[in-house]
Amino acid sequence: MKKKLVVIGAGMASGRMLEHLFEANADYDVTLFNAEPRGNYNRLMLSPVLSGEKTYEQIVTHDDAWYAENGVTCRFGEKVTGIDRDRKVVIGENGEVAYDKLVIGTGSNPFIIPLPGHDLKGVIPYRDLEDTQSMMDLGAKPGSKAVVIGGGLLGLEAAAGMAARGVEVTVVHIMGHLMERQLDEAAGYLLRKSLGEKGIKVMCKANSKEILADENGHVRALLLDDGTELPCDLLVMAVGIRPNTKLGAEAGLAVGKGIHVDDQMVTSDPDILSLGECVEHNGAIFGLVAPLYDQARVLANTLMGIEDAFKNKEVSTKLKVTGCDLFSAGDFAEGEGREDIVFRDPARGVYKRLILQGNKVIGAVMYGDTADGAWFYNHIKEGTDVAEMRDTLIFGPAYQGGAAADPLSAVAALPADAEICGCNGVCKGKIVDAINGGATTLDGVRATTKASNSCGTCTGLVEQVLAVTLGEDFVMPTSQPICKCSDHTHEDVRRLIKAQELKSMPAVFQELAWKTVDGCHVCRPALNYYLLADWPLDYQDDPQSRFINERKHANIQKDGTFSVVPRMWGGMTTSDELRAIADVVDKFKIPTVHVTGGQRIDLLGVKGEDLPEVWSDLNKAGMVSGHAYSKGLRTVKTCVGKDHCRFGTQDSTGLGINLEKALWGSWTPHKVKLAVSGCPRNCAEATCKDIGVVCVDSGYEIGIAGAAGMDVKETEAFHKAASEEEVLEYVQAVMQLYRENAKYLDRIYKWVNKVGLDWVKEQVADEANRKALVERFLISQSVYQKDPWAEHVEKEQARYTPMANLMMEAAE
């Protein structure tokens, strides 16, 4: 007599297993239970069904005829409620069935975050045809809105599918970038950009708080932590899956994260086998179909008494959203001793990154051009030694074995009508004509053809056309690139950040073709500054891209301790402030107290761990950080002025304090120091500061671009103001002009030397322009003028303390 095989779950894994059995004419009588009211269909293809590219009929794997032909007793729409192992029967909602062998293939359950309101009508996961249908129905209603929680594979496919049906979709993702398990930040950035182009709004680092209901108990909106309300008619939660182990666990099988199976797919009961997303094999659980097909083959073989063993392999991922071409495989999140090879082509929106360990590729992430994905994936699986082709590896199989790619010969080979500058539609022929006509420099070409004159990403290409056309006569310009990670100069980077509205570090890295994954200690601080200066409201300051002094708001000393300098507005102090300083010196045994050249007091030798407490004490006495560590406003020195001095013409102390109060907290390309003297005797040394004011009877003489450090230079006359208000306006305007235009680490005098004093004067003299500069400065100050001490005492304590103290354990 045939043996009785019962299968629970008509899913993708068990379906494939049955195909193997029937193809081999195995001697089994099969009963198949499925909770869904249908047989096996290709679950992966639900997304194309949702987006309208396929119909349900097209994705059915096994139809009624197939089941009939193979003599399967179908119990679809019937859930199995229990397994009685002693009697060897499966208990279905409509009755029991006895088994000789049992296969559990129950897949997984979508995880639902238990937010308040998660059980409202209109809150669904994305797992089966019913969910897909709800989303399709939404598309039929004009003007409907949906929110998807979860920016992983499923969430994005759901979002793209609904968007394709005209639904207004917002994706809410808790992590910093999309699909963080498959993609790195750079690829995540490109993906977000493509989705944006499809009209899908993406919110990263967004924390959901509550799902709000309308009067009918139907979802109305999602409420985020920060108070934002996102109205929606449907809320899709796609935040992950959990193996569906309930039946196995209740039957007393060994269950961990999933139902435990051995290499033969047998559970802890020799007559019960299991496969698919419900199992755990060697600690691994599954969420993609490729390994499940291997399990299906092994399980079928085990049932037929053929020796076979399941081995888990690397998986690769593709997102099934038209127009978002991404590929990810292998390990790029962890591993010992790894190196990266990065390739970016901003014009085409391409990013490729290979992760190498020793001479092997262990991971690949690609966006935009994924044609070579399978080739890399193969190397990952095979563990190929790639030492020989390492230099050209990233260019894919087409380049292997050939000569090393020479960029110049590639440009030489371009036809005359090949477009070089996309912004201005300039082709190679036109540039060559211009060069032959006498435009033999980059600037010359820019002036005559407009090529490379807008976004500038084609600058390198234009230079190559120059090199090819002029041959030896062309000398590549010697302008220094920002660092080894990029070919762009600081000036180019600043210009491109503005022109292309690049508002994040990954955006800069990608669009400006950075050669490393995350920059280096040279470019990151500069980029962080440029981004925060140009987009104060959009960009979030990145402490990890700052030099230690600015990250910890104190100056590091040669022995690793720190110095603390509280602000003394305009060099003024009080007995209370001095007492508070004296108290912290005693309390924290601070070894050195020095009166600085900037008219304030420096406490030197403070232990890193003590910083927050020192600050907290100084804060209590009303003092804030003096930013003695920052590329930002340092000091405003003043003299005593007309209140006391017999020569004083104006209130130089008061003006100094007002200037310091207006400017403090602002970040600048390099440090900025001011001084205000009460008369031309100039006791505050205002004529050698970045910005200096000398008071005279008739008003205020503002000078800029002085220096007294490595270079000594007198300030140059900038503007003569009639009132304090006018001084403030001109000084803020010139600060902002400097902030927006200078190269990182250029003091004002170096910047003015490059752009010319006349240009600076012109910009500020124009009233509308001046007012606009001041307004932008104030917007930035609304974000950045805050005492970092108070903030760090409250929120960042952890940065200053050791993470663990093993003194005890290690001593034992």
Next chain:
Amino acid sequence: MTQWIDIAALVDIPRQGARVVKTAQGCVAVFRTLDDHVFALEDRCPHKGGPLSEGIVHGHKVTCPLHNWVFDMNTGEAQGADNGQVGTFTAKVEAGRIYLDATQLMARSAA
């Protein structure tokens, strides 16, 4: 023999950042890279003793805050023209927790 001790959660260190673990023999800097890899290094630059935990982390490298020597955190070796090596310790991340090898930490003074 490896004897893992649970130090802290991975999220306790910011990406591209570091935190310090105090041991009887001195401080160990534990770094977390952008790609969530964790490295443990002696927190003393071989140049002039700079605290590497305060440096800028980029790729699998860290730049010393005092005079910008750059170290490969896999090997502890100084990069480029600089010569020197900083001690490394075995570290691993499992289920979101960071572990260091206690036997190594204790053997350190002898090494």
